[in-house]
Amino acid sequence: MKKLYFFDTTLRDGEQSLGITLNVRQKLQIAEQLVRLGVDIIEAGFPVSSPGDYEAVKEISKNIKGAVICGLTRCVQADIDLCAEALKYAENPRIHTGIAVSDLHMEKKLHLKPEEVIDLACACVKHAKTYCHDVEFYAEDAFRSDRNFLARILQEVIKAGATVINIPDTVGYATPWEFGELISFVKNTVENIDQAIISIHCHNDLGMATANSMAGLFAGATQIEGTINGIGERAGNTSLEEVIMALHSKKKEYPFALNIHTREITATSSLVSRITGIPIPYHKPIVGPNAFKHASGIHQDGILKERETYEIIDPATIGASQNQIILTARSGKHALRHKLFELGYRPESNQLDRLYGDFIQIADQKNEIFDQDLHTLMNSHPGH
Numbered sequence: 001m002k003k004l005y006f007f008d009t010t011l012r013d014g015e016q017s018l019g020i021t022l023n024v025r026q027k028l029q030i031a032e033q034l035v036r037l038g039v040d041i042i043e044a045g046f047p048v049s050s051p052g053d054y055e056a057v058k059e060i061s062k063n064i065k066g067a068v069i070c071g072l073t074r075c076v077q078a079d080i081d082l083c084a085e086a087l088k089y090a091e092n093p094r095i096h097t098g099i100a101v102s103d104l105h106m107e108k109k110l111h112l113k114p115e116e117v118i119d120l121a122c123a124c125v126k127h128a129k130t131y132c133h134d135v136e137f138y139a140e141d142a143f144r145s146d147r148n149f150l151a152r153i154l155q156e157v158i159k160a161g162a163t164v165i166n167i168p169d170t171v172g173y174a175t176p177w178e179f180g181e182l183i184s185f186v187k188n189t190v191e192n193i194d195q196a197i198i199s200i201h202c203h204n205d206l207g208m209a210t211a212n213s214m215a216g217l218f219a220g221a222t223q224i225e226g227t228i229n230g231i232g233e234r235a236g237n238t239s240l241e242e243v244i245m246a247l248h249s250k251k252k253e254y255p256f257a258l259n260i261h262t263r264e265i266t267a268t269s270s271l272v273s274r275i276t277g278i279p280i281p282y283h284k285p286i287v288g289p290n291a292f293k294h295a296s297g298i299h300q301d302g303i304l305k306e307r308e309t310y311e312i313i314d315p316a317t318i319g320a321s322q323n324q325i326i327l328t329a330r331s332g333k334h335a336l337r338h339k340l341f342e343l344g345y346r347p348e349s350n351q352l353d354r355l356y357g358d359f360i361q362i363a364d365q366k367n368e369i370f371d372q373d374l375h376t377l378m379n380s381h382p383g384h
């Protein structure tokens with residue numbers, strides 16, 4: 001089985017979200033939990049961006065063991081020097097350097113000719129190699145770049161020593177089949193591609209980051225980048241927990257070896273949400289508060305008979321408590337009986353009709369029925 005590397009950038013791209021500023025202690029706490037989750041690489045920050053980021057990368061390098069610790073740089077020698085300084089205590093350091101490769105970015109943002117971009121990219125990779133063996137090159141805005149130019153620059157940076165090449169969809173513009181095609185193109189066109197790991201890094205502007213990532217993995221990438229809860233610039237990055245569980249649920253289609261401890265997903269997601277102050281949307285796949293709740297009568301009845309009728313993942317797999325049946329005005333008699341049994345009541349089936357009638361009257365006036373409501377209901381029907 002092929003090894004798949006999980007590259008977590010919650011502390012770098014995730015922290016670039018509007019409204020998030022983490023201190024060193026908070027970043028260390030998240031990094032410790034990411035190791036428990038089993039990610040392979042932690043991108044700890046962008047050292048040149050601020051003294052706080054530099055300090056965080058340094059402290060994570062000193063204190064966090066069990067994962068590669070990575071720092072981001074622009075294609076600027078001084079960035080690389082500072083990043084190497086921050087990473088110097090890491091057991092396994094990685095420098096992640098790169099430059100934009102689309103015509104739009106090269107012309108309007110960098111004011112550089114394509115040949116100049118190639119020269120700069122190679123010089124930076126070579127400079128980073130003087131500090132550490134493990135150098136990842138990102139081709140920013142790769143999805144909107146000219147394909148032949150992309151293939152050329154990737155070939156040259158691999159020659160210069162890049163061990164991982166990152167193909168980002170920086171502005172979340174791809175669809176799954178387009179992104180899969182791009183990865184196939186890179187795999188089939190870049191002559192020395194076997195000397196590097198292909199990494200994918202998707203953004204969620206069109207809501208397709210997870211689907212694009214799955215397509216990229218199907219096409220041959222072996223490193224996936226993303227953040228916990230999908231936090232990140234604008235609409236965010238690929239949600240790592242979604243990719244983990246998609247791979248876990250589809251082992252036959254995606255036969256990868258993973259280091260991930262899925263039971264740590266809920267704890268990791270809650271910690272990131274609590275520390276960043278970014279709430280998890282109700283309907284967020286895998287970790288949303290509603291992700292394992294069943295409110296309609298037909299679904300509740302099915303779940304009580306056989307969990308798999310309406311659940312593709314056992315909540316225990318991600319460390320969440322077992323499915324929670326929420327009683328509402330749409331719940332049926334089966335669900336009411338199940339809840340009452342959980343609370344220690346044993347109504348006879350001929351009493352259940354009357355109880356259910358009263359229950360519906362209460363439920364019609366509330367969004368959700370709590371245990372206390374059921375105790376009140378049962379107090380008005382003594383003898384159970």
Ligand code: KIV
Nearest residue numbers: 013138140141168170
């Ligand atoms: O989205 C992007 O292109 C990035 C790179 C800096 C890796 O975050």
Ligand code: ZN
Nearest residue numbers: 013168170201
């Ligand atoms: Zn990004």
